[in-house]
Amino acid sequence: MARNKIALIGAGNIGGTLAHLIGLKELGDVVLFDIFGGVAAGKALDIMQSGPVDGFDANMVGTSDYAAIAGSDVVIVTAGFPRTPGMSRDDLIGKNAGVIAQVAEGIRTHCPDAFVIVITNPLDAMVWVMREKSGLPHHKVVGMAGVLDSARFRLFLAQEFNVSVEDVTAFVLGGHGDTMVPLTRYSTVAGIPVPDLVKMGWTTQAKVDAIVQRTANGGGEIVKLLEKGSAFYAPAASAIAMAESYLKDKKRVLPCAAWLTGQYGIRDLYVGVPVVIGAGGVERIVEIRLDAAEKAAFEKSCAAVRELVEAAKRLVG
Ligand code: A3D
Numbered sequence: 001m002a003r004n005k006i007a008l009i010g011a012g013n014i015g016g017t018l019a020h021l022i023g024l025k026e027l028g029d030v031v032l033f034d035i036f037g038g039v040a041a042g043k044a045l046d047i048m049q050s051g052p053v054d055g056f057d058a059n060m061v062g063t064s065d066y067a068a069i070a071g072s073d074v075v076i077v078t079a080g081f082p083r084t085p086g087m088s089r090d091d092l093i094g095k096n097a098g099v100i101a102q103v104a105e106g107i108r109t110h111c112p113d114a115f116v117i118v119i120t121n122p123l124d125a126m127v128w129v130m131r132e133k134s135g136l137p138h139h140k141v142v143g144m145a146g147v148l149d150s151a152r153f154r155l156f157l158a159q160e161f162n163v164s165v166e167d168v169t170a171f172v173l174g175g176h177g178d179t180m181v182p183l184t185r186y187s188t189v190a191g192i193p194v195p196d197l198v199k200m201g202w203t204t205q206a207k208v209d210a211i212v213q214r215t216a217n218g219g220g221e222i223v224k225l226l227e228k229g230s231a232f233y234a235p236a237a238s239a240i241a242m243a244e245s246y247l248k249d250k251k252r253v254l255p256c257a258a259w260l261t262g263q264y265g266i267r268d269l270y271v272g273v274p275v276v277i278g279a280g281g282v283e284r285i286v287e288i289r290l291d292a293a294e295k296a297a298f299e300k301s302c303a304a305v306r307e308l309v310e311a312a313k314r315l316v317g
Contacts, residue, residue, distance in 0.1 A: 003058075004028030004247050007069035007111065009103050010078035011040035011062060013229055014119060017236035018076055019047050019060060025240065027247060029059040031072065033106075034079070037064030066106035072114045074243045077130065079103050080120040082230040083223050089121040089177055090308060097315040100126045104133030115246045115281050116141045117239050118257075123176040125308035127257045127270040129316055138259035139281040145176030146255025146272040147238035148231075152218040153182050156211045160203055161189055172215070172255055173294075174272050174301030175308075181297045182212045186288070242277055249279035253286060263287045264298060271305050 006022055008015045011034035019030045030047075034040040040062030048060040061068060069075065080096035083089060100120055107116060107130075116136060118127045127143035134141065153170035161168070171186035184194040189202075198205055214221070222231040245252040258275045260266040263285045274286040290298060 004073045005031070005071060006243065007031045007033060007072035007075045007114070008078070009033045009069075009075060009106070010080065010120070011036070011043050012078060013082070013232035014078040014236050014239075015040075015076075016043045016047070017232050018078070018239060019043060020050070021236055021240045022243075023047055023051060023056045023058045023060070024054060025244070026056050026058065027240070027244060028073070030061070031068045032060065032062040033064065033066065033069060034062070035064055037062060040064065066110055069106065070110045072111040074117065074246060075107055075111060075114045076117045076119065076239050076243060077103055078119045080126075083121070083219075084229075085224055085227060087223075089123070089219070092121050093125060093308060093311055094315065096120050096122070096126060097129055097312045100129045101133045101316045104130050107136070108134045112136060114140070115243075117242050118143045119235060119239055121176070122308050124257050124270050124272070124305040125312045128309045129312050131259070131270070133316070137281075139283070141259075142242065142275070142277075142282055143176070143257025143270060143272075144235065144239040144242055145180075145257055146172050146274075147241055148235050149176065149180055149182070149215060149218065149272075150255055151234055151238060153187065153211070153215040156214055157187065157189070157194070160207060160211060161197065163189055171274070172272065173274075173290075173298050175305040176257070176272060177301075177304065178216055179297075179301035179304045180216050180272065181294060181301055182215050183294060184208055184212065245277040246279065246281065251276050251278040251283065256282070258282050258285055260285065264290070266299075266302050269302060269305060269309070271302050 011032040032040040044060035044062035080099040131141040149172045150170040154168040158165040158168045171183040174181040276284040
């Protein structure tokens with residue numbers, strides 16, 4: 001069986017980390033695309049040279065020619081610009097909407113059958129631009145944010161409870177940004193919901209609230225520390241989990257920015273919800289019952305995403 005082909009559009013911090021993880025996990029051959037073709041080619045060669053040491057076989061090339069992505073099974077898009085301290089994700093829309101429109105054109109021309117995972121911010125609006133401009137079916141275009149947000153939530157909960165991150169599950173909904181909705185009652189330690197753990201005296205509600213707040217601000221915390229650029233190791237790992245579920249038809253249930261057609265009472269919007277990812281792309285949207293407060297928080301988040309989509313329409317309409 002031929003190896004999978006994975007195109008990474010954007011060979012910056014996340015793009016390079018993605019290529020390295022794809023090698024280590026032997027997920028397929030890689031095409032790293034960037035407007036700076038030399039950087040993409042340099043990273044591709046460098047990572048490929050780690051193959052003999054780490055024991056993986058993958059062909060990796062770097063390029064600034066879209067023709068090289070022809071026939072890709074998966075495309076992961078990080079092209080554009082990251083935040084700098086003091087910037088919100090939304091401030092990036094002016095620069096990144098045009099970049100994503102360009103990338104979408106490349107995908108439409110060269111690999112219209114691919115499964116496309118967008119990472120560029122502001123996430124939910126950029127997924128919308130990608131879908132509109134590429135013309136791909138909605139179930140083949142998704143955004144990575146929820147896997148990362150819930151990983152951050154899981155880590156902070158595991159630290160609070162002094163248990164393995166592996167035994168903590170977490171659940172987040174909504175847009176990627178300050179309005180994201182971490183759902184504590186669906187977040188667990190080995191199946192025990194967080195509100196029960198509060199009752200069991202493992203933590204206090206005040207501490208859980210602080211963790212929720214830290215999760216919502218998880219990206220900003222790293223931007224401030226790095227001073228230049230934004231998080232890239234955990235974002236890359238999160239997108240790889242989505243790509244792997246598609247390529248191996250694992251049917252994992254992962255929170256992703258997916259196209260809603262009435263689920264949760266929301267129509268025609270890309271926003272973060274749990275979905276099943278398998279060989280068919282987004283195969284199912286998991287619709288859970290929200291209580292009144294959760295519903296209000298989710299709707300507020302959707303309204304914020306809609307505003308950004310309107311702004312994107314004005315830019316690249
Ligand atoms: P960075 O290291 O700057 O890499 C971006 C790359 O895109 C650079 O190598 C650029 O040369 C390249 N690029 C710019 N314009 C184009 C173009 N038109 N075509 C092709 N390539 C281009 O950034 P990064 O890798 O750290 O982050 C990439 C994006 O991901 C940013 O928009 C971040 O805000 C976003 N991000 C999202 C999350 C989410 O959870 C959604 C998390 C972290 C970062």
